[in-house]
Amino acid sequence: MVQPLLAHRAFALKYRPQLFADLIGQDLAVRLLTNGLVKQSLGSAVLFTGTRGVGKTTLARLLARALTCPQRDPVSAEPCGTCETCTSILGDQQLDVIEMDAASHTGVEDVRAILDACPYKPVACTHKVYIIDEVHMLSKSAFNALLKTLEEPPPYVQFLFATTEVDRVPETVLSRCLRLDLRPVETDLLAQHMAGIAQKEHLEMEPLAFTLLARAARGSVRDALSLLERASYIGRDTLTVLDVRALLGLSDESRLEDLLTACIQGETVTTLRLLRTLCSEGASAKEVLVQVLQALHVMTCFLVEAPLIEDMLFSETVLAHLKGLAQRLSVPAVSRLWAIFSKGLEEVMVSPSPELSSEMVFVRAGYTAPLPDLHALLQENSSFAEERAPYTPEQPAPSGIHSFQEVLSALESRKEVLLLEQITHGAQLVSFKPGAITLHQNGVGAAQDVPAKLSKFLSQRTGSPWAVTWSAEEGAPVTPVREPSQQRLQEPLAKQVVELFPGAVLDSGT
Ligand SMILES: [Zn+2]
Numbered sequence: 001m002v003q004p005l006l007a008h009r010a011f012a013l014k015y016r017p018q019l020f021a022d023l024i025g026q027d028l029a030v031r032l033l034t035n036g037l038v039k040q041s042l043g044s045a046v047l048f049t050g051t052r053g054v055g056k057t058t059l060a061r062l063l064a065r066a067l068t069c070p071q072r073d074p075v076s077a078e079p080c081g082t083c084e085t086c087t088s089i090l091g092d093q094q095l096d097v098i099e100m101d102a103a104s105h106t107g108v109e110d111v112r113a114i115l116d117a118c119p120y121k122p123v124a125c126t127h128k129v130y131i132i133d134e135v136h137m138l139s140k141s142a143f144n145a146l147l148k149t150l151e152e153p154p155p156y157v158q159f160l161f162a163t164t165e166v167d168r169v170p171e172t173v174l175s176r177c178l179r180l181d182l183r184p185v186e187t188d189l190l191a192q193h194m195a196g197i198a199q200k201e202h203l204e205m206e207p208l209a210f211t212l213l214a215r216a217a218r219g220s221v222r223d224a225l226s227l228l229e230r231a232s233y234i235g236r237d238t239l240t241v242l243d244v245r246a247l248l249g250l251s252d253e254s255r256l257e258d259l260l261t262a263c264i265q266g267e268t269v270t271t272l273r274l275l276r277t278l279c280s281e282g283a284s285a286k287e288v289l290v291q292v293l294q295a296l297h298v299m300t301c302f303l304v305e306a307p308l309i310e311d312m313l314f315s316e317t318v319l320a321h322l323k324g325l326a327q328r329l330s331v332p333a334v335s336r337l338w339a340i341f342s343k344g345l346e347e348v349m350v351s352p353s354p355e356l357s358s359e360m361v362f363v364r365a366g367y368t369a370p371l372p373d374l375h376a377l378l379q380e381n382s383s384f385a386e387e388r389a390p391y392t393p394e395q396p397a398p399s400g401i402h403s404f405q406e407v408l409s410a411l412e413s414r415k416e417v418l419l420l421e422q423i424t425h426g427a428q429l430v431s432f433k434p435g436a437i438t439l440h441q442n443g444v445g446a447a448q449d450v451p452a453k454l455s456k457f458l459s460q461r462t463g464s465p466w467a468v469t470w471s472a473e474e475g476a477p478v479t480p481v482r483e484p485s486q487q488r489l490q491e492p493l494a495k496q497v498v499e500l501f502p503g504a505v506l507d508s509g510t
Helices: 027-039 056-068 084-090 108-115 138-151 187-200 207-217 220-233 241-248 253-264 270-281 285-303 318-325 330-348 356-370 374-381 385-387 404-413 417-424 450-462 486-491 492-500
Strands: 045-049 097-101 128-133 159-161 177-182 427-432 436-441 465-470
Touching: 027 056, 027 177, 056 084, 056 097, 056 159, 097 108, 108 138, 108 427, 108 486, 128 207, 177 187, 187 207, 187 220, 207 220, 207 241, 207 270, 220 241, 253 270, 253 285, 253 318, 253 356, 270 285, 270 356, 285 318, 285 330, 285 356, 404 417, 404 427, 404 450, 417 427, 450 465
Parallel strands: 045 159, 045 177, 097 128, 128 159, 436 465
Antiparallel strands: 427 436
């Protein structure tokens, strides 16, 4: 076996899985493959799809060994790792395992060059294995050349394809492959995997630091290991979350905390100063907004008493601070900030000057955050809340019409003169509650279909169903409708608004 010249090997290489059991996060694909191997039902072509770094080529190479190893485990299908075949493949010296990177060999000649040997039996192994990485990069004629062999492959030929863009692989090729979709590896699993390797490397790290690295790797084992390797170069006894944040270019938590506080307090000058400091230290405008959004999400969880999501990235100190900050705001206020920052993030992503755009977002948020909620203001200052109290959830029609007077106003404002006339002169009100009205037909002034018409009108107007019926029981006479504007100004909400904002002029609106 070839010994590495350098004592140091990249983590990704050093810890490349040598057995199916070592591979993380791809249990289903591994089960399908090992079953296929044991039952000899794999077919002559296997295609691995998935994002970068999830283990496509690793799995293809592992499969190449499992296919050809004469001492393969009959149950688990694991290659032995020690026989001549295994060691020659591991050392890239096996003539019967041919690997080609289609990203740099896209042409028909490249494909022909390796396929020309197809008719000849394998030299040393049971199979001739072709591993073609990034297979979607092949040209159309190269795919056609490949297809000829794929249609009638010699029994000893095995194709293993890997691709990040399966949509670019022709249907004719896809239909001849066993397709295995590899999933991005979950954050928890990646963090656990990194922790195992860190232990082997005698690398001490705070547990949350692994989570941070795993998140940044976005499901890629290769990226996770390369990040871990970079972290190992920091060279401290115990790596902290702060070290890792710096490594990843994430802004310092305490600065983010100050920034958010200043913004919520409406201190625009301080907000902009802090934001500029963060950006001058290398934080990207986008990253700052993403972190603000994460903080707002945490604050909402505190407010609605929902559990925090597991892989939370903030330290205990920051969480405590966010909790305090949340208690000074209401759910609508935090939602408003969320809307501003989400919209802002979209703007920053497409902006030619992301930093300027992010400043505008913070200014906008800063001017909105300190505004009190109208609802809270009214509740504090009035009996408005009590007046609304009778509407319980079982009466689901507080949709703008809460009294029979309002029914009449609505008819008036929509110029339903005939219907209004029939009701005021030909009907009596037996009972009213939102969603249900009972009328008594008073003489011949109202046509029989008045309830149906009124029901239709109210349902359309409020968006919820209204039942209107005639009753034999007599009711109260219907008083003619007042001027809508006057009436609206008598409503509790309107009264409160006038009291709170003396001099306010209310438009009755219709
Ligand atoms: Zn072997």
